Amino acid sequence: MRSNKLTLKEIKASLIKEKVKELFLEANYQISLDLMNLLEENLKKETSPLGQYALEAIIENNKIALSERLPLCQDTGLGVLFLELGQNVHIVEGDLKEAINQGVREAYEEGYFRKLVVDDPLFERKNTKTNTPAIIYTDIVPGDNLKILAIPKGFGAENMSTLAMLKPSDGKDEIINFILETVKKAGANPCPPTIIGIGIGGTIDQSMIIAKKAIFRKIGQHNTNPKYASLEEEILEKINCLGIGPAGLGGNITSLAVHIDYLPTHIAGLPVAVNICCHSARYARGVI
């Protein structure tokens, strides 16, 4: 009998720690070039003087942060990670979660980042002083790589995010209304111009997870389903008619992009999750 040949790629936990650290350091100093270009483009479109002032300040801030390696924002974020772990990967010499948390700890210490995690959300609210534990989502996929998306998520925008369990009969119009109400109510708080991540379908929990992940696809890249792509365009246009503007100071650029993702759902349901991200949409990707 021939033995099944099992090919495993070994990845040392210490390598994962180093990668996570590197990604959080990069994300807190550097805005993606796509986003910088989009901010510049939108500055040309903005007609409000205060809105222009806000966009100019944001662009200048991002340049200073990059050139001097300073945190873009004092809210250096709660560490959120999306992992795609190849099923042929074998993690050795350590524990995956601990390696990730250690990477976050070291990045926040060495990068001079603010530590923002409290242990007990309600009663004690004592700072853990390490910015851990991080929030980790792991998806097992074919292959022998570990892909990491590292997001320092700021809470000005997280606090303004919403979720609704709509009725299937509510359809597209109610989804649009719900999103517009969310953005209107949020006003200046999520630091516009924002990126709006929307998750439709799945379960109540899955809808928010895909909404969060949708924020961090290449900015402005539409859903591959043309119906959802056109819904993204329609929602963006309507948001930018609200008048909120950059920093909420009035203007026609309230959001830079709307990214929708969707999942199959139950016959009785239409979950809709809205996860908002500030203009400082920080993330970094890595592969081991």
Next chain:
Amino acid sequence: MVGNYDSTKKLSTPLKNSQIVQLTAGDLVEISGYLYTARDSAHQKLFELIKKQGKLPIKLKGQILFYAGPTPAKPGYPCGSIGPTSSYRMDPYTPLLLEYGLKGMIGKGSRSIEVIESIIKNKAVYFVVIGGTAALIAKNVKQCEEIEFKDLTGEIIYKIYMNNLTAIVAIDAYGNNIYDTEPQKYKSNK
């Protein structure tokens, strides 16, 4: 750097009523002088100290509170990145602090009706700076010193010396509020 706003009013701390009554919502100002940072937990502590003891560890008369907590300073820098947090979370504590002499606040986002009424009653002013521009704002900070509630990691009260910080008058002493007036001008129906 500033869009079409080329006339800025210079302000220095502590603020005087005579300066405050001349400010109008929408004005750009440049603020210089000492001010204090305070976020959620520091506000809660200040509020409780007033309620329990009727006095405060810092003199608020004429002062400005900046709703901010800086990142740790890198070597060679007086202060880390420092930008505004959302002000609405301080709303429950603000009217009492205004009664105790606080004159100005720097944050981002609109305020509650109670805060606006207290701003009018106490002749105070609410400024905003642009959220997410903490590396830029840090350029205006010349000194930064921890002074109170040192156990509050991330929320310590710092006394900072600000040099020509550009801010916008968001709510003036008459209750005019740019978050009500400005977005209306750019609203359209589609």
